[in-house]
Amino acid sequence: MSDARPHDPLFDFVLYLITSARVSLDERAIYGSFRLIEGASRLIEAAEEIPGLKVDDFLREKRDSIDQNKARMMLEKDAYRRWLTDLAAGLASESVKRSMGES
Numbered sequence: 001m002s003d004a005r006p007h008d009p010l011f012d013f014v015l016y017l018i019t020s021a022r023v024s025l026d027e028r029a030i031y032g033s034f035r036l037i038e039g040a041s042r043l044i045e046a047a048e049e050i051p052g053l054k055v056d057d058f059l060r061e062k063r064d065s066i067d068q069n070k071a072r073m074m075l076e077k078d079a080y081r082r083w084l085t086d087l088a089a090g091l092a093s094e095s096v097k098r099s100m101g102e103s
Contacts, residue, residue, distance in 0.1 A: 009046035016042055034073050037084070041066040058094060062087065 020035040044063040047053040065087060072080040 007049075009049040013039075013042055013046045030073055030077070033084070034070060037066050037070050041070070062091070 017039055020039065024032045024035060041063050044055055044059050047059075048055045065083075069080065069083045069087075072083065
C-alpha cells in the first residue's frame with residue numbers, strides 16, 4: 001500500500017524556487033534569468049490547479065510565450081533579451097490597466 005500524497009502544485013513550486021536558488025550560486029548569471037522565467041511559467045501552471053485561483057487568458061498567453069521562448073537564452077541571447085524586455089513591458093502595461101480597472 002502506498003503512502004504517496006496527492007500532487008501538490010504549491011509544494012512543487014516552492015521546491016523549484018528553493019532548489020533554483022541553491023543551484024544559481026554555482027552557475028552563470030544568465031541561468032538565473034532562465035530559472036526566474038521558468039518559475040513564472042510554473043506559477044501560472046500551479047495556479048490553474050489550486051482551487052480558488054483564477055488564471056486569465058492574459059497570463060495563459062504569457063505562459064505560452066515563456067514556454068516557446070525560454071530556451072532561446074542558450075543560443076540566441078540577444079533575441080532572448082529582446083523578447084524578455086518586450087515581455088516585461090507588456091506585463092507592466094497590463095499592470096497599469098489592471099490597477100486602473102481597465103482589464
